[in-house]
Amino acid sequence: MRIGFIGLGVMGSPMAAHLAAAGHNVITSLNRSPLPTELSKAGMQVLSTPAEVARAAEVIITMLPNTPDVDRVLFGTNGVSEGLSAGKLVIDMSSISPTATEGFAAKISAAGCDYIDAPVSGGEVGAKAASLTIMVGGKSAAFERAKPLFELMGKNITLVGEKSGSGQICKIANQMIVAMNIEAVAEALVFASKAGCDPAKVRAALMGGFASSRILEVHGERMIKRTFAPGFRIKLHQKDLALALEAAQALGVALPNTSSCQQLFSSVASQGKQDEDHSGLVQALEALASHTVA
Structure with a gap:
């Protein structure tokens, strides 16, 4: 063909x-x-x-x-x-x-x-x-x-x-879930690390429980090792969440946690880090906690 x-x-x-x-x-x-x-x-x-x-x-x-x-x-x-x-x-x-x-x-x-x-x-x-x-x-x-x-x-x-656009709606839903999972993993690791725990050991323990996820496995490790070379850039995830919020407004649907994730991505992007991997969202939460996961 x-x-x-x-x-x-x-x-x-x-x-x-x-x-x-x-x-x-x-x-x-x-x-x-x-x-x-x-x-x-x-x-x-x-x-x-x-x-x-x-x-x-x-x-x-x-x-x-x-x-x-x-x-x-x-x-x-x-x-x-x-x-x-x-x-x-x-x-x-x-x-x-x-x-x-x-x-x-x-x-x-x-x-x-x-x-x-x-x-x-x-x-x-x-x-x-x-x-x-x-x-x-x-x-x-x-x-x-x-x-x-x-x-x-x-x-x-x-x-x-x-219906045309059904695939795009599904992809937006995917990106919403991924963003919120990244935020959840980042929030948990910042919390545990500032409380004095070794974030790598916390991650290893969580991988054996109900909190286990692909995001925790891959992006949790990125957050701990500070490896933010892009697999999927922050600016591209921002684009996808903007599409979600635009569509939600037209539908009359509230997306409070999607909005929060977009703000956190924007915080990191405002520091010139929009081309970093989306796991770099953790840096926004680190700034709020005055503590770096490491």
Whole structure:
């Protein structure tokens, strides 16, 4: 299959590489220089514009940072929409606005093509291991068409709903839970450490109880060892929580703890640390306690 893949960042590159390794002909537009090594070795074809990619491909996948980026690539000058013909499939795997996603889907459908939103969770590690969780919104027929491709990039693949934007809503819910878990682990470790306990031993003890979690395992260790090199940047989590709060306002839903987490992320970002890993949220609580977990 000829697959257009636009957005060869930290996660997009290994995702595209898995498709190429499976024998698909993967092409992209010239939005990254140089081409990642694994894709260059796979003979990935580079075209000049997203429109050219859409003309050449049967399926077009986008994996971009934010809503305006997807809008520009799909509908801007020389965008994907200019190269579409009836019957093609557009898959957006970015994490963006559910409301905007509904509009994008309507425009793509009007061109006689299918559109599904399929944001992912699992970070760079999951992208490299092809173990991503993929949350999908769109028609079941389009999902079945895309599923063999998803299976090359992820393990937990769910059609959340046939309404466009359902995948994005699920991803926002995921990011809310992750943020609150990070905050809970950070709060507990700051509390235990300031009380005079060894935070590493507290973490080890908690890993054997009901409080055990993947966040405690991975991010708890990051907090103790001060390893905030980004796996998932604070500024990206801020973007996701902003989408949550925007959608919640439209729905008339209160998200008090999501709001608190966003404020803590903002506190750390205001110190110029927006590109650190989201486990760095602990630094906001450390500042409030005048105590560093270590």
